Amino acid sequence: MEKSFEPSTFETKWYAHWETTGCFKPSGKGQPYTIMLPPPNVTGTLHMGHAFQHTLMDALVRYHRMKGYDTLWQVGADHAGIATEMVVSRNLALEGKGETRDSLGRDKFIEKVWAWKQESGDTIARQMRRMGASGDWSRERFTMDDGLSKAVVETFVRLHEEGLIYRGQRLVNWDPVLKTAISDLEVVSEEEDGKLWSIRYPLADGNDLVVATTRPETMLGDTALMVHPEDERYSHLVGKTVKLPLSDREIPVIADDYVDREFGTGVVKVTPAHDFNDYAVGQRHGLPMINILTPDAAINDNAPEKYRGLDRYAARKAVLADLEAAGLLVEEKKHKLQVPRGDRTGQVIEPYLTDQWFVKMDSLAARGLELVENGDVRFVPENWINTYRHWMGNIQDWCISRQLWWGHRIPAWYDAAGKAYVGRDEAEARARNGLGDDVALTRDSDVLETWFSSSLWSHSTLGWPDAGDMEKYGYAKRLPTSVLVTGFDIIFFWVARMIMMTDHFTGEVPFKDVYITGLVRDKDGQKMSKSKGNVLDPIDLIDGISLDDLVAKRTSGLMKPTDAPKIEKATRKEFPDGIPAFGADALRFTFASLATHGRDIKFDLARCEGYKNFCNKLWNAARFTLMNCEDFVGADSAPEPTTDAERWILHRFNETLREVEKAYADYRFDLASQALYEFAWNEFCDWFLELAKPALHGDKGAAADSTRHTLLFVLEGLLRALHPVIPFVTEEIWHSVAPKLGITADTISTQAWPEANPAFDAPGAAADIEWLKAAVTQLRSIRSQMNIAPSKTVPLLLQDGDATDRARTQRYAAALTFLARLESIAWLDGDAPAAAAAVLGDLKLLIPLEGLIDLGAERARLDKELKRIAGEIAKCEAKLGNATFVQNAPAAVVDTERGRLADWARQHAGLQAQRSKLG
CATH class of the missing domain: 1.10.730.10 (Isoleucyl-tRNA Synthetase; Domain 1)
Incomplete structure (x- = not known):
């Protein structure tokens, strides 16, 4: 072996050896043990959360492989529709050829995406290897692979046949830059400074109602005002109408217990096509749904003509100006509000009424909840079942369509009247519906969201639905898989959907255990984010990074470039010498040591x-x-x-x-x-x-x-x-x-x-050696406190103790002499001379002071030790004097505390006796 430990000299060497020799592949022997890697985005890079979870998965896989299990860690990546389109579009802009997604057209753009995937889409897989992940890379899957794509189409068609997939008009989260619906998980809401405007809505009798709003432009789509049914101030107005300002429409006053009577004036505007709560109210009361926005968040033709074509914020200014001119703007004041932004674009998300494809969730969710309640799927830590219950008990139908090009295209075709026909391909759609070649059909341009394909991950990666592939990949042997390791933030978005989908199509649960990890935060407990400037790159911790490179990495690509100076200053203060290379093993051991069952990891x-x-x-x-x-x-x-x-x-x-x-x-x-x-x-x-x-x-x-x-x-x-x-x-x-x-x-x-x-x-030998260790530790402590040179030997005097102590002393005399640097060992029958003392049970260990130390210093040492031991005695007495502790604590715990008190008391008495001899 080399003299010094240098991880960089052997880590990559051994990983290449493991992979090329195939030791990550299933052995084909023993009981199956299978873990499915939550597929990271193909555009992604390894972050601390990935590295943490991958360390735990790898430890489980390596442990079970060594225990003789037939292990498989199924790895792969998700096609990440939105993120990938953004990356490729950005690359097109950087090329400077004037090409864009729209100018290329769908087919050409998809070709560009596949080319990017082949060249740059495996970054995270390379980084996983650097961490030591022992996944079976020969079975690596991608959600756009032919086999997995077949599973997606099969799932869609079957669910549609069963009446569980339908197309309808509903409110969704809409990104006006990407021009697509996005999931709740892709929306980040943070408190921002805003304003609250109070507006008069005239009544037919000449009076008016005052309503407060943070989005005055949406009033162009109002279809009602709303009061609480028990609010006596307004009960006489329910059923009457008000004039919608800036328009020629009248809207009713309705009553609904959603209204908080104590907030504002107690009157609320209802815009069902632009607010999720208002949408629910509109459904209950049968209100019209008036969408006033275009896909890029401009005002559409459903609004009064003068506002049409204006951007939403330009429309806001125009609406406010017109309200003020009409004497209808009562008040404008500062207001803190939660603003939803798309995590990819940073743009404010609009609730938007549009036609989308949905999965009915009622029956699927009831079954998914049953599988967890009856123990077929176990959550670890078990308290996360409460989160699962909450989400499943408040479930809404799942919007699965996205207005993108990269992804699994929805297998539906439309005739001229807009009627949809579903099939595994166009020929099947025609055949099943009796459509001849004379009927023109147009393919749905939308794709399925990535959570739809990833919800099939546990069984699609094992070959479902193709019988040959299922045999090839060990479907019957490996489903259910052993454990899923994932974060609490996707319990609903992924864990729950996998449970529902896998059970529905295979009759099996996707995994037996779900181990939920905490969130990796910085040392102060703050969430790691680019805007805070506290993000750590796992690869930088393994290989090291200079200060200048770290600063450049942390300040590039900020959503708010103005944050860069602050982030640079903090980084230079925290890492004046950059980050040293710790190696993969040190990082892995750190993650493992932090993997408690808590919610957060500092x-x-x-x-x-x-x-x-x-x-x-x-x-x-x-x-x-x-x-x-x-x-x-x-x-x-x-x-x-x-x-x-x-x-x-x-x-x-x-x-x-x-x-x-x-x-x-x-x-x-x-x-x-x-x-x-x-x-x-x-x-x-x-x-x-x-x-x-x-x-x-x-x-x-x-x-x-x-x-x-x-x-x-x-x-x-x-x-x-x-x-x-x-x-x-x-x-x-x-x-x-x-x-x-x-x-x-x-x-x-x-x-x-x-x-x-x-x-x-060998408990007997173990007890003897523990005694020897304690004796040596005590003697070394005396030597250290007395500043006795390591090379100097000292005599040891022993006093009191029992027959076991004498037998052990005789048995381990040579070891005591060697380890504690003793010149002699002798037992005292009478009074002891002035000596430095330690107590081991009833046995006193004495090192004579004459010629060794300053007696005053030894008095001070003993006084300090006696004070420390008195403090320990007080703690024990306080516990044992607490009736609640004695009555409620397990008997073994109480007995242990009593034993500790007795031991501390013996030590105190022995040292006190020695102290008294020093005057």
């Missing part, structure tokens, strides 16, 4: 530094082991320990493996990584390497060889246990360690998980 680069140090410590421990086993040739068999130190480390390794297995079963990646960290750093690297030295350097050949065997055995097993979390460094080290045990396999990735061996359970 990411701190200091954790990356700590886990890079861990990898370095593991590296150095391996080098120490190999140097001390240079001439040793072991066997791939369990060691037969001859020393208690060996028995202890094997026992603790057993306990650690059991703890880690339980943590994986519970999706507690934080507990698994913590257990592995503690064992590797504290017990193997720190203690066992020290405890092994007396045997390695002693004159007993059997003990030395046994210790070498155990060193290699535990290290090799530890590398396998760590491999799912930190695959690169464990692979690199393993190839130096495994041959010493006669193991010559090609990769650690396909080695068996290190199962706990009951033969290594």
Whole structure:
């Protein structure tokens, strides 16, 4: 092994080896274990949320692969209709040839999209490889693949046949730049400064009603005013009409309990075609739906002539000016409001009345809820079932059409009268409806939204609906899949829809478990966003990035370029030296350690530094082991320990493996990584390497060889246990360690998980060594506090204690002498001289002070320690003095607290006795 740990020298090498040798492919042996990667956008790059979730998925896949499961991590990408069209359109503009989406036409534009996809559409797949993702890339799927496209068409046609898909006019989120409907998930609402205008609506009797609005231009589409049915101020007006300002229309006054009587004047304007709540009111009261906007948010011909053709904001100015001129504008004041913007364009989204295709959700949602309630699908953490219930209980029909070109084109054709005919192709649509060639049909120009195709991901990637493909991809074996790892923000948009669709078409649930991760935030708990300037790129954390490059990355492409100076200043302050290269393993270990069952993940680069140090410590421990086993040739068999130190480390390794297995079963990646960290750093690297030295350097050949065997055995097993979390460094080290045990396999990735061996359970030896560790720790603490030079040996006096303490002292005299740098060990039967003292149970550990230290300094040390212990005693007494704690806490917890109190009391008494001897 090289002297220094340099991840950049081997990470890409090992990933190429894993992929080219096919070790990520299913083995065909054992029980199936399958994870479907939530398909990232083909336009996307790896962000912290991706890297976090991919780390957890990869750890699960690698762990189960080593446990002997027939593992498949199905990878792939989503065609991302809106994002991809924007990328390709932007590229066309940059080419400077004057070509646009519209000037090319549909077919030519789609050709451009496919060309871009072939050249640049696999960025995120490359970045996943850099993270170490062990997906089966030979089975990589794309939602626009022929097979998946066939599944989309089949699904649409069948749902239409069943009456679950229909075309109708409804209100949708509309992006006036993209000129398409978008989903709720693509709308970002944030509080902004706006205005609230109060407007008079004249009554026929000469009086008027005052209404407040933040969007005065929409009044051109008002079809009613609304009051609360129990509001006595207006009850006499219900059923009467008012004159709609700036128009020649009259609209009714209606009553509906949607109105908040305490807000404003208690009178609300109703614009059903431009507000989602008003739309629901309009449906209840049978109001006309008057759309006053064109697809690009200009005023259309349904409005008075003078406003037609004006942009919505120009129309707002004109409406306000005319209202003021007519004496109908009562008030204008500042107002904070939630403004919905498209996440792609940043434009204000309009509620827009248009013809779209919808999926009826009532029966599908009822079944989807049933599958979760009866346990066929389990949420982890289980509290997320409440979010699922809420969404499914308030479900609306699903708008599945988009006014785009890139995507799965809707399989519907229209005749001259506008009647739609659905089929798998035009020939089928004609045949099923008895249409001859003389009937001209026009293909629907819309495409299906990407959530529609991704809702089929669990079964379409396994070959459905083609029987041959289903056999080829293992459909019968792998559905349901094992677990879905995803974020809480798409429980409804993706998780729920997959459950409904997969069950409806296959009779199976798509996955048995849904593990919901938290949201990765910055170290201060703030959401990572480009506008905040706190975004971290996982690849930059792996490979490092200079300060100037980091500043350039964070300030480019901002929605508000004016934010750039602030972001640059903050970045230079936080990262004056840029970001160092931590390597993929350190980043992965950081993510695993943060993967609690909480809602938010606070990411701190200091954790990356700590886990890079861990990898370095593991590296150095391996080098120490190999140097001390240079001439040793072991066997791939369990060691037969001859020393208690060996028995202890094997026992603790057993306990650690059991703890880690339980943590994986519970999706507690934080507990698994913590257990592995503690064992590797504290017990193997720190203690066992020290405890092994007396045997390695002693004159007993059997003990030395046994210790070498155990060193290699535990290290090799530890590398396998760590491999799912930190695959690169464990692979690199393993190839130096495994041959010493006669193991010559090609990769650690396909080695068996290190199962706990009951033969290594040795609680007695473990207790003895824990006593030895505690004694050495206490003595080292005294030496440190007394500033005794490491090279200086000191006498040790022992007092009190019991027969077990005497037996252990005799048994481990050599180890105590070596590890604590002692010149002698003696038991006291009478009074002790002035000495630095520590207490281990009833046993006092005394280092005589004469000639070693300043007695005043030792008095101060003891006083400080006595104060600390008194504080611990007070905490225990407070707990045990709390009747609620004693009555409600588990008996074992109360007993543990009582034991802690007794132990602290013994330590305090022993140190107090020693302090009294110093005057």
